[in-house]
Amino acid sequence: MRKAYRILYEGGTGEITEKKSRFIANFKPVQSEDEAQAFIEEMRKKYWDARHNCYAWIIGKKGEEKRCSDDGEPSQTAGKPMLDVLEGEQVVNVCVVVTRYFGGTLLGTGGLVRAYSKAVKEGLTACTVLTVEPAKKIAVATDYNGIGKIQYLLGQQEITTLDSQYTDKVELIILVPDERTGKLKAEITEATSGKAEILELEEVYYSILDKEVLLFPE
Known part of the structure; x- marks a missing residue:
């Protein structure tokens, strides 16, 4: 762990x-x-x-x-x-x-x-000393019917969106602390009736300084 x-x-x-x-x-x-x-x-x-x-x-x-x-x-x-x-x-x-x-x-x-x-x-x-925490970059793809529900979930849990692309569907790259990954994936699946595609991309470490998200390699 x-x-x-x-x-x-x-x-x-x-x-x-x-x-x-x-x-x-x-x-x-x-x-x-x-x-x-x-x-x-x-x-x-x-x-x-x-x-x-x-x-x-x-x-x-x-x-x-x-x-x-x-x-x-x-x-x-x-x-x-x-x-x-x-x-x-x-x-x-x-x-x-x-x-x-x-x-x-x-x-x-x-x-x-x-x-x-x-x-x-x-x-x-x-000096500036930061606490660096483990997290995962996760890709979430959904249709336009599901994006509002997903964004509501992310906002409620203060999950950071690193990138978003709007084409014929919506694709998000989100940053999720390790201990919350399983629960959030289940909630997204439930909120979109299983229609959202969820893919874990990579493990990273992160910290927040002056409201800016800083990423550190594994």
């Missing part, structure tokens, strides 16, 4: 200061380890004069791939806490780099863990 998951859709930047040390968190959506490494190198070049550029990334619907680095900070005080925040938020396809400019005061291991965690949380507030 396919499940919903959360992705970083748009990156952002957040910054905090702890005892004069600056912690700058930069986020970017990534689909592969190569993309993550390229972003990490980009941040290292941008902040070439910083003492540390620590990172964490998670890739895959189920977070199958993940990695983190303390980049010279004491072990387990930077990369792992950053990764923990991402896992806690259940965000995938994400890479974050936290750059530290040392302020002259040692923070201790506990202070570092809190600072890097806080920087990631602050950066996330500037």
Whole structure:
């Protein structure tokens, strides 16, 4: 059974200061380890004069791939806490780099863990994170007598119509969440007395941002 998951859709930047040390968190959506490494190198070049550029990334619907680095900070005080925040938020396809400019005061291991965690949380507030849900594209063909009933059903259930063609018959491409597919097909069949042709086209994932439907490949 396919499940919903959360992705970083748009990156952002957040910054905090702890005892004069600056912690700058930069986020970017990534689909592969190569993309993550390229972003990490980009941040290292941008902040070439910083003492540390620590990172964490998670890739895959189920977070199958993940990695983190303390980049010279004491072990387990930077990369792992950053990764923990991402896992806690259940965000995938994400890479974050936290750059530290040392302020002259040692923070201790506990202070570092809190600072890097806080920087990631602050950066996330500037990002766009989407919940991506499984759905099916379904083609529905009907005569003109049946289209009104079908459109009523779709409107009642807030089902998105992706495309429509009006010729000697009406053909719709609709987007139906996985868990509602069986019920809706039965209702369309009943409403049109079995005259509507229904064909499942492909499985996708989708999300809605600012009332716009975004589709993601399986």
